[in-house]
Amino acid sequence: MTDLIIIHNNDITPPQQYLLQVTRKDTPEPETSLCYDDVVRKNSVQVLLSSERFKQGEIHLYRNQEEAVRAGPSVSWVPGLDFVHAFHVCKPHPELQHWINRCRGRLWPPDRLLEAARVSPRLLVPTGHQDSDYNLEEWRLSPNLIERMLMFSFNITHIKCYIVLNLIKQSFF
Structure with missing residues (x-):
């Protein structure tokens, strides 16, 4: 994964919720193509790392394990334990x-x-605010x-x- 730019816009994201814009590997400029499975395009310009697709990627990665249990930002295959991947x-x-x-x-x-x-x-965890239009793309400051x-x-x-x-x-x- 390349570097990410944290975007917080009071008009579209609730408090402590952020969008992560993907940057190019060769320059610090924003990415313009959908280069990974867990990115989406918003506003026809920004390429964002989707928190929902990020969690889906974890489920796909460990698909041979037990059935995954999702709760908020965690994806777990072990009863009684929560695993949260964060930035x-x-x-x-x-x-x-x-x-x-x-x-x-x-x-x-x-x-x-x-x-x-x-x-x-400080950690950003993959979960969006339920009332937000961007809840599938948002990351929460934990x-x-x-x-x-x-x-x-x-x-x-x-x-x-x-x-x-x-x-x-x-x-x-």
């Missing part, structure tokens, strides 16, 4: 920096955790590593509050 994002994202700036100066999360979140790996750091920093009061809020959410929504 590592090299550049910092403004959304993450905005969240860090909003949290600074408070008791929780502590500054050391915010700094760890700032440098933690904050799962940051969420893990936050969860492990909870004290007993945080954990109890989290459990109660989840019970309320499950009961009413």
Whole structure:
């Protein structure tokens, strides 16, 4: 695969959803031909890496294994395990920096955790927003590593509050 350009357009993609434009192998210019099975053409110009076709390619690649189970961005052949292929994002994202700036100066999360979140790996996973016109092409920015750091920093009061809020959410929504 060649390099990909992350495209976020507030008019067509929801928050934390991105389109991945394919670039040419020989130059950093956008690709103009449908050179791979998992790319699609949108707006008659852009060649995008399709998250749906990417997952279909994984299913095809491992077709001799057990029946694949799909759940969100994961494709799994092993009961009880989820496998998510993702792309590592090299550049910092403004959304993450905005969240860090909003949290600074408070008791929780502590500054050391915010700094760890700032440098933690950011991943794009193959799943689109269900209400989007581009849901088969979209990739979501996954904050799962940051969420893990936050969860492990909870004290007993945080954990109890989290459990109660989840019970309320499950009961009413």
